[in-house]
Amino acid sequence: MQARSASDRPTPDREKVERFRRDCEALTGGAPDAGRALALAVSGGPDSLGLLLLAHAAFPGAVIAATVDHGLRPEAAEEAGFVRQLCNRLGLPHETLGGTVPAAGNLQQGARALRYKLLADWAAGRAAWLATAHQQDDVAETFLMRARRGAGVGGLAAMAAARPLGRVMLIRPLLHWTRAELESVVADAGIAPVRDPSNADPRFDRARIRALLAQMGELPADRLAAAARNLRDAEDALAWLADREWQARAVVDGGAVALDPAGLPREIRRRLAERAVATVRAAHGLGPEWRETGLEPLLAALDAGGTGTIAEVIARAGAAIWHFALAPPRRSH
Known part of the structure; x- marks a missing residue:
């Protein structure tokens, strides 16, 4: 050296x-x-x-x-x-x-x-x-x-x-x-x-x-x-589209998010769901660090009209609108 x-x-x-x-x-x-x-x-x-x-x-x-x-x-x-x-x-x-x-x-x-x-x-x-x-x-x-x-x-x-x-x-x-x-x-x-x-x-x-x-x-x-560079261009385009759809379809009310997923491709729905979870967590001071390992099951549950929980956030598929909020604390036995 x-x-x-x-x-x-x-x-x-x-x-x-x-x-x-x-x-x-x-x-x-x-x-x-x-x-x-x-x-x-x-x-x-x-x-x-x-x-x-x-x-x-x-x-x-x-x-x-x-x-x-x-x-x-x-x-x-x-x-x-x-x-x-x-x-x-x-x-x-x-x-x-x-x-x-x-x-x-x-x-x-x-x-x-x-x-x-x-x-x-x-x-x-x-x-x-x-x-x-x-x-x-x-x-x-x-x-x-x-x-x-x-x-x-x-x-x-x-x-x-x-x-x-x-x-x-x-x-x-x-x-x-x-x-x-x-x-x-x-x-x-x-x-x-x-x-x-x-x-x-x-x-x-x-x-x-x-x-x-x-x-x-x-x-x-x-x-x-x-x-990889071609996929960077694709990723940037998807991020741009997701940001535009978030501005048009998401309503943030305090620590909750209402999201209209109608007609969106699955990848854009996934990105918006991820952003909604992150937004709820940030609103309640939970920080940006959370793992996305449960995001695919959550998305499947929402697409089926059900409910799911991930990273202390509960999501429910209502009548054409997905609702994200802080999950209630677990009961101790």
Whole structure:
């Protein structure tokens, strides 16, 4: 994990820098500057180091970086120090963010949630955008992982290129770049990146899918990523339609929702039911975290004119109208 000195470290290829600048400004709407900085999440791996080198070359003086140390591996502190040293050589600010992953639940999901929270809190007030190094191969891997689980359009859709995250905008300017392209940027700079052992650990779904893609030439990452991007367009269209129908068909009265589902396709009814449940929960201070595992049985019950309960919300199909309200507390015996 040693970098050459600043004097003999080459700047990334000009064409790659200009390509990155175009990709980034397509999401930001203009060049980041000292007053509207671009924050980077940099782990020390080849993807995030490629992001760091390209962003620094494209927007000098407008980039800041942070590394998250989850405290899960003893090497993490050293890796964060490596990124800090590289940022010092490049002359850009760097911070190491620390936190504890909840012991309960899926470890990788918990680490991901913590990472985004720490990065969003850090970037707020310092930058207008927070960029991560998700790239084309990540999109292909996620597509296959979710397809294997039977995901719907939303699950199979490529990750959004830009979305709000707290008080900053999360952007992913490398979604059309391959892992190999980013590794070449880092190698050309004479830098040996961090290698996360979990990326090759068969205990993790992503590591197994990554190995499968490497072995199967009939599953090209660029084609899988293209399919995921097409589904992102479809997901955005469905979300737009569901939002329009919500405005026309939903009546929110205090902590209850009345919804007219007449004539709507099943997928739109499902999305509106999900939004109604979330709206009732929010009105009663129950928070946004709830699992949708019971949503399909609930939808079937409503379509049949019945009643169902999910996530402390009761839904009843009346005469052409679905009603959602807080479920009464369970009686103790």
